[in-house]
Amino acid sequence: MDWPSAWSSPTAQVFPWAATRSPWSPFPIPSNRLALRAYGPETGGVAQRARLFDALSPATAPLAGVQAWLRRFPDPAPAPTARSWAIVLVGDEPEAVTRTRESAADASGLASLAALPSPDGIGFAPADLLAFLTGEARDLDHVILAPAGTRFVRDAPARLAAALGADPEGYLVYGDALIGAPGAETILAWPSFDYERWLEQGYGARLFALPRERAVSALNAGAGDLYRLVLAQIDDPVRARRTVLHLPGIAATLPPLDLAAATRRLSEATAAHLQARAIPARIWPGNGAVLPAIRVEREPSEGTVSLLVMPGRDRDGLAPRLEALRPALDRIGGELLVLGQGALAPDGARPWSPARAMNRMAAAAKGDLLCYLDGDLEIRDEGWLLELLGRLREPSTAVVGAVVRSASGLVHHGGLVLGPGFGVGEALTDHLADEPGPGDLMRVAREPSAVAAGCLLLRRCDIFALGGFDEVRFPVHYPALDLCLRLGARGARVVLTPHLELVRVAAPGAPEPARKGVDPQRSREVAALRARWGGVLAADPAYSPLLGLIDPAYAALACPPRPRVARQRNLHRSDDVEPV
Structure with a gap:
């Protein structure tokens, strides 16, 4: 043809x-x-x-064709606004400043552009920025910050300023970006506000806008780099779900980053931020590939722990795996409960239901904190339980899950993405477990909308406040996903951590269960998800509207992109779950 x-x-x-x-x-x-x-x-x-x-x-386009995709689907024009704004560049190297100035020359509403001396494109003297904001820019409404050398997409700065001006509660708005040499760019497509990822990666801190008054306030408090300016706007992570906005769309191509300097500055900014919030924590440097990466190790959440083990397919190997769990439990005085073989049999005429089993185990447990663990998971990390408990230290966190890899070194569970096939897709499944992932996703903790039940830490009171796992609508495949969304509807956070080594083992000679194929029970539960959670399936706040709704996720660009309007980390909504 x-x-x-x-x-x-x-x-x-x-x-x-x-x-x-x-x-x-x-x-x-x-x-x-x-x-x-x-x-x-x-x-x-x-x-x-x-x-x-x-x-x-x-329906999708390859990630490698991002420039052609941008030409085919340009960002919408900015909304008209009477607000005036300035661009502040961190760095004053003449050629870099000229590149940025030329890319923003036609931006509507731009009143001024300033360049600050900087050793690394991240830090600056607070007095320099204060002098500009209280002098030449004193009558302006907003300020956009980026490193010198940033090449803005046409109208992108105006879109950022307009989005911030349209939201009276807006403290900060950040946009998506490209990195890399011309013709070989990589897209950085962000989620809506993700507090955990801000702490460990500072993911949107190289391109954002904020009201001039808030910038002045942060500078007077000592903020001297991009990360501290951002973290000053999210001192209350619950309120920040309303006040921090993500504007989907490629706003600029960012210049190269000094990873060592960025990691050091992010470590210092995150430590200062948590100290100001009175959250005890230690900071460890990570191994970012394109962005800085650190590990935040909070003190464990207080309360007694019950470890609830659901026997898996490898029953013969369960005993040594249980024995490996005891040292971590003994250190904190926790209890271990294993689902008995009798509970695995059908209950009367009803088939085996993981949701019913988890509810029964919760009722039998004595602990304040319940950790569900698949019996086929092998723990290869002595500090695994402390890592989970540390993530639950934040009062706003209700669920903590973990990245699980297979014995072959591939990702078995890397979180869930809502939307593929108007259902549920896996995030990063079958990627190499030691890969950084898109935007270094696998190197830092993050907040997906939901996680699977293989490794799950929750407060006992939260489970019972919701009436437990839904045994009627989601008895087999999606009880944990539904519970995560119901907790999210009440303003709680779900956190997924990669900072422990969990390996899924298989029974010798037993075939792996098929991930795909016709499963009547799964089809019924997907239909129930669509009925209860259709809104979040259509617009997962933890996934970018620029990326394709395919399984596996993060593998392609959406054609066309879904609505590119400023979004908060909104509460999930359903017909039968009301926020409190």
Whole structure:
């Protein structure tokens, strides 16, 4: 077949894979598959038209084609605003400043641009920025901060300023970005406000806007770098879910980052922030690939602990794994409960239900804090329980989960993404466990909307306040996901940590359970999720509208992107769950 001449245009050249992708590709070809099902494997006009439709109207685009994707789907024009604003560059190297100035020359509303001396593009003298904000910029409303050398996308600074001006509660707005050399850029597509990831990565701190008055207040309190300026706006992580905004859309291409300097400054800023909040913690340097990474180790949450083990498929190896759990429990005086074999049998006419088993174990436990653990998980980290308990130290955190890898070194569970197939997808499953992941996602703790039940730490009172896991709607596949969303509807946070070594082992000779395929029970539970949680399935706040709703997640760009409007970390909504 001869393809139309549109393939030679810069806006179309990235999409011809759709006609030839194999069935296992992450880039779906729905029309081609529908034609195959309807008409069989024929090569006539129907198949050709289906391939052409998929090529011209794809559901996703490869991440490597971000520039062509940007030309095809430019960000919407900024809303009109009477607000005036300034750009402040951290760094004053003349060529870098010129690149940024030229990229922002046509920005509507820009009243002034200043460049601050900086040794690393992150830190600056507070007096220098104060002199600008209280002098030349004293009558302006907002200030946008970025390192010198940033190349703004047309109208992006105006979009940031307009989004902040449209929200009377807005303390800060940050945008998505690109990094890397021209033609080989990597997209940094952020979630809505993620407090845990701000602490350990400072992910949006190199491109953000805030009201001039709030910048002045932070500077007077001693903020002397981009990370401290940001963290000063989120001293209350619960309130910050309303006041910190994410504006989806590529705002700029960022210059190279001095990772060593960024890690040091982020460590100092996070330590000062937690100290001001009276949260005891230690800070450890991490291993970021494109962004700084640190590990925040809070003191463990207070309360007695019950470790509730659900026997897995490898029953013969359960005893040594249980024995490996005892030292961590003995150090804190916790109890260990293992679900008995009798409880695994069907209850009357009802089939085996993990949700019912977890409720029974919760009722039998004596601890204030309940840690559910899949019996097929092998602990290879002495401090695993303290890491989970430390994450629950924050009063706003209600659920803590952990990244789990397989014995082969791949990610088995890296969190859940809501939306693929108007259902649930896995995040980063089958990636190498030692990879950094997109935007260094695997190097830092973060806040997905939900986690799976393999490793789960909760407060006992929270489980019973919600009436336990839902045994009726989600008896098998999604009881933990539903509980996470119900807690999220009440303003609580779900945290996923990669900072412990959990390995899923398989029974010798036993095949791995299939991840896909027709499962009537799963289909019923997905239908229940759509009925109860349709809003969050359509717009997962922990996932970017710029990324494709495919499984696995983070593998492609969305065509077209979902709405690119400023978003808070809103509470999840459902018809039968009300926030309190």
